[in-house]
Amino acid sequence: MAGKVIICLLRNDLRIHDNEALLWAFKHGSQVLPIYCFDPRHFKGTYHFGFAKTGPHRLKFLIESVQDLRCRLKSKGSGLIVRTGKPEEVIPELIKSVGPEFVSSLVYTQEVTQEEIDVEAALNKSCGVKIQTFWNSTLFHKDDLSFSIKQLPDVFSQFRKRAETECSVRSVIPTPETFKPLPQGIEEGNIPTCEDLGVENVPQDSRTAFPYSGGETSGLDRIKYYFWETDKVAKYKETRNGMIGADYSTKFAPWLAHGCLSPRFIYSEIKRYEKERISNQSTYWVIFELLWRDYFRFVAMKYGNEIFFLNGIRRMHLPWKKDTNAFIAWKEGRTGVPYVDANMRELAATGFMSNRGRQNVASFLTKDLKLDWRLGAEWFESMLIDHDVCSNYGNWQYSAGIGNDPRQDRKFNMVKQGLDYDPNGDYIRLWIPELNQVKGGDVHTVWALNSTVLSRANVVLAQTYPKPLVIAPEWGRHMGKVGGATRGGGRGCGGQQQPTKRGMDFYFKNTQPRQ
Known part of the structure; x- marks a missing residue:
């Protein structure tokens, strides 16, 4: 040799x-x-x-x-x-x-x-x-930051402003036409199957919003399609909160998570697109999302294993609850709150969920059910095609109010969010077929429909579809916006008149890092 x-x-x-x-x-x-x-x-x-x-x-x-x-x-x-x-x-x-x-x-x-x-x-x-x-792995090289990792701002907007004004993105490294060969006599080895690794191989669900294969080739094809063949990037900011279909967002995340796409290459293509076609808020917003990805990686460098600790990087002692049944209902999409359940069923069936959905199901787990946020983070780690350890745990701490969110008390209103982003209930009916005969936006608050409406839709609460685990009081402010003629006489969880608050006071004490 x-x-x-x-x-x-x-x-x-x-x-x-x-x-x-x-x-x-x-x-x-x-x-x-x-x-x-x-x-x-x-x-x-x-x-x-x-x-x-x-x-x-x-x-x-x-x-x-x-x-x-x-x-x-x-x-x-x-x-x-x-x-x-x-x-x-x-x-x-x-x-x-x-x-x-x-x-x-x-x-x-x-x-x-x-x-x-x-x-x-x-x-x-x-x-x-x-x-x-x-x-x-990042858009901005860590050595090109204008501050040390120890001085990384604890609020994203401060990081973004400094990165954009004080740092520059390195150029993409050219790829040679040919590479040097492997040494002779070395067996390349077989690529294992899912079954070889003890994991069940699952077929693709026809409803998936991510109908793509893994690999650099498909990732580059996606950039070509989303930028140059369809110009969909020019409307990304307006469509990014969609729920159904492949084209409401870039879908770059799985390829980025596995390193099949370089963030610098995406950036270079955006800049080329802005020069040759159009530069607007949507093209910038793709860069904005890449900056979030950078930020959580730098946060992980700054705080080390604290991104896995129960009390978070803020070291906050909150009374997290332990309720195995509630968690199982959440992960299986059986909470009785359709907007949450549809998102969780999509995740289980496809390994993908929209960013809007992720924010809502995380808020529901941590702020409504008040369960240990690490349950959600580890479930996402298991299920997501695009799992990135820094982004996943950083986002979960953010949602739980123990991370980089300057607003500790941020809480999503499940009914309002559902009506804002799925006003006609099409997404709900796509993933919860037992509710497909409930018309329009009424499907978001099925527990509040009267018995006649439920009967016509072939829904029996607690039998064909669960009663909600919790009903947050703020949801009531938006109930009247959903087909008021069909409301009335609805009962909340456990037979209580809604709205009501339910509590389950348990606590996980383990603050060890992920292993």
Whole structure:
């Protein structure tokens, strides 16, 4: 084996465009070994509550992304080594099989949360070769910030203003036409199936708002479609709170979460679009969302494991409740509050949910049910195709009032939100077929409909559809806006006249980080 071999460990950077770690390896190595490891720790239970850490929807997307990356590398003359095992055990064995005298270095993209940092520390200890790392995940490079991570503002708007006025986005790294080949004699390995990893393979639900496969190819196709073929990006700000269909938002998040798309490439395409077609609030708003993603990654760097603690980065002691039945009803979409239930059923069936839906179901869990926010965060970690550890836990702390939200008491009104964003109830009926005969916006407050209306719609509360777990008093302010002729005589949860407040006072004390 001639020359020096560089091993490039790929994790959440499953692309060849604008991948500094991978492109550095091909520039400096005589031969390059790109490798992806299916780490068995990713398929165990979540730390506190034991949900499947990588659920079927995300795993399917991940496998497709690895398959696509292998194809793209092969098309440029290289390939992708795939192994199942812990990287800190797989890589030393790979170095041994290549010959330690031939391997000059190991290169990878840095991560920021504890599990990933632990893997990096173990690699540095076990490999016995030079380690080269790169920062590859954010729009703004951490070294280009005009302030230290310790000085990161605790309010997003302050971060955004400083980043936009004091920092610049680096250019996209050009991708060579051809790559250097794999060393001879190294078996590439099979890409496992979901079943190989102990996870059930699920078919795609025809109702999904994310009908796309994983991988860089489909991500680049989505940019081309959303920007250049349809100009939908020019109306993103107006449509982003939609609930049904693929085109109300960019849908870039799953590809970003797996590193199939570079945020800098998206930014460069926006800037090109603004120059060649139109620049407006919608094109800016895509950048705005990329800034939120950056922000939560930097928050994770600043606070470390506190983003996983029960009391949050604010270290607030709140009386979180413990009610297993209430949580199960929430995650299965059986709370009796249709707007919440429809969103949770979409998540379970597809691994995706709109941003509007996420804000509402998180508020309902933490502010209406007052359950431990980590239940929601770990369930999302299991279910979401686009799970990003920093964004997920940062957003959940934000929703729970213990994170970066300057308004600790922010609470979403489920009825108002449903009427604002699904006024005719089409989204509800799409995901809750047992309510499909309830007409119009009345479906948002089905518990308040009189017996005649319910009978005509073939709905029997507590039998065909649950009574609500809670009825918040503020919901009543918006009940009259929904087909008033059909109201009257409705009973709340447990047979109580609505509106009423119910309480369940329990508390989780564990404040350990995610593992």
